[in-house]
Amino acid sequence: MFRNYFKTAFRNLLKNKAHSVINITGLSVGMAIALLIGLWIWDELTYDRNFKDHDRIARVIQNLNINGETITWYNMPAPTGKAIRESYGSDFKHVLMSSWTGSHILSIGEDKLIKSGNFAETALPEMLDLKMLSGNRNGLKDLNSILLSASLAKSLFGNTDPMDKIMKIDNQMMVKVTGIYEDLPHNSSFANMAFIAPWDLMVANTPWIRDQEAWGNNSFEVLVQLADHVDMEQASLKIRNIKMMHVDEISKKFAPSLFLFPMDRWHLHGDFRNGLSAGGRIQFVWLFGTIGVFVLLLACINFMNLSTARSEKRAKEVGIRKAVGSFRMQLVSQFFCESLLVTAIAFILCMILVQLMLPAFNELAGKKISIPWAQPLFWLAGLGFSLITGLLAGSYPALYLSAFRPVKVLKGTFKVGRFAAVPRKVLVVMQFGVSVLLIIGTLVVFRQIQFAKDRPLGYNNNGLVMTQLMTMDIPNHVDVIRQELKNAGVITEMATSSGPVTGVWSTNGDISWKGKDPDMSIDIPNTGVSHEYGRTVGWQFVAGRDFSREFASDSMAFVINESAVKLMGLKNPIGEIIRWNGEPYKVIGVIRDMLMESPYASVRPSLYCVRKDHNNYAILKINPAASTQKALNNITAVFKRHSPAQPFKYQFADDDYAHKFDEEARVGKLAGVFAVLAVFISCLGLFGMALFMAEQRTKEIGVRKVLGASTFNIWQLLSKEFVLLIVIAFIIAAPLAWFFMQRWLENYEYRSNIPWWIFAATGISAVLITLLTVSGQSIKVAFMNPVKSLRSE
Structure with a gap:
């Protein structure tokens, strides 16, 4: 049958x-x-699910009261792990400190690579259930050891067995390869972790973190795995006041509250608002x-x-x-x-x-x-x-x-x-209603992206090159390098800073000024720079002057942005004293807000000071009169000569800034593709309906033509019904699109509006697409000989 x-x-x-x-x-x-x-x-849903105990692994993160609102930080102080183990060790199978995954120089003899990895306590391979291809998960117990991913081992050693080979990290830490682990999946929070080295090795070789009792330095990651009998929520409540019990009086104003953030929520629910989970990629x-x-x-x-x-x-x-x-x-x-x-x-x-x-x-x-x-x-x-x-x-x-x-x-x-025919017409309205929703949504997303791209930066990122400094070779010779490159005519200026132009790497809370409320808790970005920083990036002064080598007192001076002036309520900021860690700094200049973080958020109040011990980045302004490629070749040669231990890896500031739009741009492009395909499918249906209608009304059209109807009359007859349906679809879909996209825009502090022309353009486009789809068949029937159609009947 x-x-x-x-x-x-x-x-x-x-x-x-x-x-x-x-x-x-x-x-x-x-x-x-x-x-x-x-x-x-x-x-997306299987992100981090490759880890055997993913449901019992968590990060320790913290809520703080900053500038009158609750802010969530993923960064933690170095003593946190030890304090949790001492107080609540029985609740956890593992508690470990780790650096964040970052770039480091790995070298074998003269061969050098820059790869990302972690310095972590010895339990990390066991916690992540790494699949070891050589060695075992206990390989980090030796202070001078390293575990490599299979792909990194291949890059460094080729087909040679890497086990027990000696190599260097950042040209100063000698380590022996004690294990090779299988590369982690791309949909994993540790996908970029190409190596793991011992936490104690980093502490021993990094002076600024040797004081592991420094509760004020929030720069690290704390990972835990719960014991089998322990509930995540109960354990989270237990550790809540650990930091509060150890910090000084100034830090207590922030009311730090720790809690556990489960691994299963890292990827899809990573956004927090006012201290509470507010979604994330789950919305996509x-x-x-x-x-x-x-x-x-x-x-x-x-x-x-x-x-x-x-x-x-x-x-x-x-x-x-x-x-x-x-x-x-x-x-x-x-x-x-x-x-x-x-x-x-x-x-x-x-x-x-x-x-x-x-x-x-x-x-x-x-x-x-x-x-x-x-x-x-x-x-x-x-x-x-x-x-x-x-x-x-x-x-x-x-x-x-x-x-x-x-x-x-x-x-x-x-x-x-x-x-x-009513159900068919309802379904056609549904089809084009969905298509209109997608088209309007796509246009709003791209308008929001363009609106943020057009936002004033407060500096000039054209021809601005940034390179991270992983050794002290460049900072120790920065004046010589700067002069050599300027003499060669390939740059107009060069500076060093504590972070990239496109990001904030350091913030401080021990900041005070005249008239500040003693109970006010703040956290202000503070960027250390060299004297030439402002001339390199082209920041724009509203009042005062730039840093100058001619003034020795500039070592105890601040250049501040407009948002800082507003926060501090300074009517005449030039000459005012701002205290940082109790030390007085004089305000010598006020600049327009530099957009260094999210282009969709307000610029934070920021301070800039001359610091010689914060040389994480070199920033160079390429001479616009020189060939960019020639300039880069020259810069590369000079950097390699002065710092042979570090491969020269650079990034243009405008490219790095453009990456801030990647997520929204990706959503917009995907939505745009889906919108085009949705319209295509809807047009296929319209074409099929027009084909059928023309076939069904052949006799009627023949009679009309015999009675004198023109080609335009026939085209109008067959097209107007479809156009009416599309207009109805637009009338229904447009308000819905406005409502949903308005809600979406509310996620952004700096956002565009939804102009009327988006709806007008979408409506006109929908009608034109409809007419193009059905007109071919309508015109074909309109030109048909009526004698032939009537004879066939």
Whole structure:
């Protein structure tokens, strides 16, 4: 019986080729989009799930009261781990300190690489359940040891066995390779951890962190794994006051409160607002999941519309089948078989499309997703997905067509009725309503990105090159290097600073000024710079002057930004005294706010001072009159000559700033692609409907032409119904789009508005797309010879 159903279904597909191509194409594209989004969502939901004990691993993070609001910090002081072990050690299987994953120089003889890794206490490999390819997880117990990822070991040693080989970290720490571990998956918080070295080794070789009782230095990461019998929430409550019990009186004003942040929430729920979890990437999971469902629904709507639109042509078949004894359930089965056959063919095409689209999709989404061909669960999900799609797409046609009464059909008195087209029109409105939502959403996202890009920076990032300094070679010769490069004409200025121009690396709370409320808790970015910093970056003065080597007193001076003036309430800031750690610093200049952090947030009050012990970055301004490539070659040669131990790795400030828009730009591009494909699927449905309508009204059009109707009249007749449906779709979708996008924009402090022209452009575009889709068929019918159409009737 079912073989007969499928045989009949296959014959119907061949008989109605145009109808079949439209259905299969639309459905395969819709399924391909849904599958790509499904793979993306799965990649997001399984982030960090590769770790065996992921549900019992957490970070210790803290809430602080800063500038009148609760701020959440991931950074912790070095003594935190020891304090937790001493007070609540029985609640935890592991408590360990770690640096954040950062870049370091790794060298074997003369060969050097800059790679990212962690300095961590010895339990980290065990906590992360690292798969050891050589050695074992206890390899960090020796102070001068290192564990390498398989890919880094390959890069450093080639095919040679790396075990027990001697190498250097940052040209000062001699270590022996004691283990090789399998590279961690790309969807892991530790994906960039190419090596692990002992925490105590970093402490022994880094003077500024040797005082591990310094509770005021929040620069590190604390990781814990709960004991088997302990509840996460209870353990979190226990450690809440640990920092508060150890800090000085100034730090107590911040009311630090520690808590555990579970690994399972790191990736998707990493945003905090006013001390509480406020989502994160989970919003993108919901967004793209919703888009995937809607796009697939659009493809199913096409199937439903085209199947029910052709109902009159199937009415006689239904009548004969019922007359010879078919039950309604058998007819329902027949039409469901047709739907499942179309879905099966569409699924095969969908898999081909996904395989072809994956490289471009991965590049766009910043992922490394692949189709898990060998996973039975994937095929089970794929088949279930196809079955549900087939049943969903075929449900309405099956129930509708099987309900025809055989007596009326066979007598020739059957008519589909004046309201039979209403469901089809509702579905068309739904299709274009979703498309309009996606188009408006995409335009708003890109406008918000452009709005932030157009924001004044407060400095000039054109031709600004930054390089991180990992040894003291460059700082020790900075004046010589600067003069040599200026004499060569490749730079106009050079400076050093405690952090990059595009980020804040250091903040301080022990800041006071005249009139400050003694109970006020603050945390202000404080950047150490050389005298030439301002001239290098081109900051813009509102009042006062820049740092100068001619004034010895500038070693105890501040240049502050406009936001700092506002925070401190300084009416005449030049000459005012600001105390930092009790030491008096005179304000010599006020600059416009420099946008160093998020382009979507307000600029924080900031202080800049001349510090020789903060030389983490060198910043160079390339001479605009020189060739950029020539200048970089010259800079590279000079840096290598003065610092042979460090590979010269640079970054343009404008490129680094552009990365701040990556996440929003990626969402916008993906949404844009999905919007285009949604419109494509909707247009396929419109084309199929126009094709059917023109075929159905051939006699009417012939009569109209004989009676004198022009080509324009015929085109208008066939097009106006579709245009009306699109206008209705726009009227419904536009307010919804405004509501949802307004809510989305509220996530940003610095945000654009939603201008009227976005809605106007979307509405006009939707109408034009509709006319282009249906006009071809309308004009073809309008030009048809009426004698021929009437004779065929």
